[in-house]
Amino acid sequence: MKITPRSQDFSAWYQDIVMHGDMAEPAEIVKGCMVIKANGYAVWELLQAELDRRFKATGHKNVYFPLLIPESFLRREAEHVEGFSPELAVVTIAGGKKLEEPYVVRPTSETIIGHFFSRWIQSYRDLPILLNQWANVMRWELRTRMFLRTSEFLWQEGHTAHATQEEAREETIRMLHVYADVAEMAMAMPVIRGVKSRAEKFAGADRSFSIEAMMQNGMALQAGTSHELGQNFGKAFNVQFQSKEGKLEYVWQTSWGVSTRLIGGLIMTHSDDKGLVLPPKLAPTKVVIVPIFRQEAEKIKVMEEANKLAETLNAKGISTHLDAREEHSPGHKFFHWEKLGVPVTLELGPRDVAAGQAVLKRRDLGTKETLPLGTVADAIPPMLENIQTDLLAAARKRMKDNTIVANSLEEVTKLFDNETGEKSGNKFVMVHIKDDPACDAKIKDLKASVRCIPLKDEYDGPGKCIITGETVPQRSVIAKAY
C-alpha cells in the first residue's frame, strides 16, 4: 500500500498512515468511533504509563466513576450544559422501558464527580482530593477525524478539589506542565503552554489552559487542557466544607485531560511519506532484527547470532523483535517495519556474521551504520536517545520556522487566505488581540482561531489589539486548528 505524499494531500496522507494496511496498523473508524488496533493501542499504553507515572508522583489516585450520568446533573451548571448539550448521546430506554429520567453517556465527568464530592467532603481535613480517571467518553461531534475527533474516545480526566483558590490554581498549572513534559519529553512534540481565550475556554470553567502543538502542515492541535473550575461546580453540586475557622465554604476545583488525540498528534508531528515514525520512548518495539540468509547453513549461523542479539537487547530492557518469518523476503520486512515506525532496524546477514558486524538503520533519518557485533547492545541505547532528541529538535525547528509575527488584521487575513490553505503552509501567527469573544469571532471568520495566550511571553510585551486598538499585555497565538 502506497502512502499519499504529505505535500500532495495532508489529510489523505494522515489517513493512509492511520488506517490502511494490515492488522498491525493503528486504527480504523466505524460510525465515528474508532477501532484502535494492536499497534496503535500499544502506543497508547506507553503514553498512559508516562502520564500515570507523573500523576502518581504528584499525589493523584486513580478512580472510576459511572459511564451513565443522570441528565439532571448536567443541567446543574448552566454554562456547562449549554456547552455540552448539542453533543450528548442520551439513553432514554433501558431494560425495555422508557426511563423516568434519561441518562447521558458521559461527555466528561465533572458533574457526577461533583455529586460525589459533595457527599465525601465535609471538612478542610478532607482536602485536597486529587483524583484521576482513565475512561472512555462520548461526544457526538458533527464531523469526526481519526484520533483527533472521534465520537467515542479514550482519555484521562483529573478532578481535584481544594480548600483555596490559590491551591487550585497551582494544581491547574502544575498539571499543564505535566502535560507539556509528556508531550515534549515522551512524544518529542513541542508545545506552547498558554491560557485559552474566554471564548475558547471549557464550558463551566473560570479559566482554561492548554498546550498547543504544531502539526507538519502548520495547523495547531490542542493537545491537552487544564481547567480552573473555580467554585462553579462546587456551588452547582453543593460541595461545601468547614474551614479551620469553622466557616462553611465551597471547594475550589480543577479538571484536566488528555486523550487518544495525542496519538493523532504524534503521527502528524513525526511521520513521513514512508509511514509512521515513533519516538523511541513511545515505540512498543524499539528494535527489529531482520535476518538475511539463503541456504540452511547460513540460516543456522545468522539465526544464532540474531537470537543472541535479541536476547541481549531484551534483557537490557530494549524491546526487540526478531522477524524470523520465512514467508517474506528481507526487503518486505524492511518496508513493513518502516511503515510501522520502529525506530531502529538491525540487518544481519551471512556477510555480517562472517565479518562479525551488524547494520543499524535509523527510521527517522534513514541512515545506516555498520557496527561490530560486540558493540551493538551498547550502541543502541544512545542511538535511541539520539533519535528521541533529534525528533524533538526537528519538531522544535519546524515550529519556530513556521511561527511569525503580525501586526494588523489585514496581514492576518492575508496569511489565512484560503488560497494558501492546508496544503501550502499554515503558520502560528503571534498577534496582539484583546481577550474578548468579539475579537475571537473576527479570527473565526478567517477560519482560524485564537489558540492561547502563552504563559511565557517570548515576544515584545504589550501592544495594540489588531481589532480594537486597545493595549493588551502580550501577543496571542492564532492558527488554523484541528
Add this chain to the structure above:
RNA sequence: CGGGGAGUGGCUCAGCCUGGUAGAGCACCUGGUUCGGGACCAGGGGGUCGGAGGUUCAAAUCCUCUCUCCCCGACCA
C-alpha cells in the same frame, strides 16, 4: 445542515458513457524455485456489483426512489 465524491471478492480499484454469462492488482490456499530494500512460476478458493422499484428478451451498466460512507465547511478535544 450546505458543497463535493464514492458504494463492485478481505483491501485498492477498473468496467457504466455505447445494456449481452463479473474483471485486475494486492492479500489468501497448494506445490516448487527464491531471499542484502516490497520475489517468481504453476495451480486454486472467494463477489446475488449498497438496497428497493422500474424500463428491457437481457441491467453492475439506463430511469426513479432510498440507505450508507468519505472529503471540504459550520460545531468541537
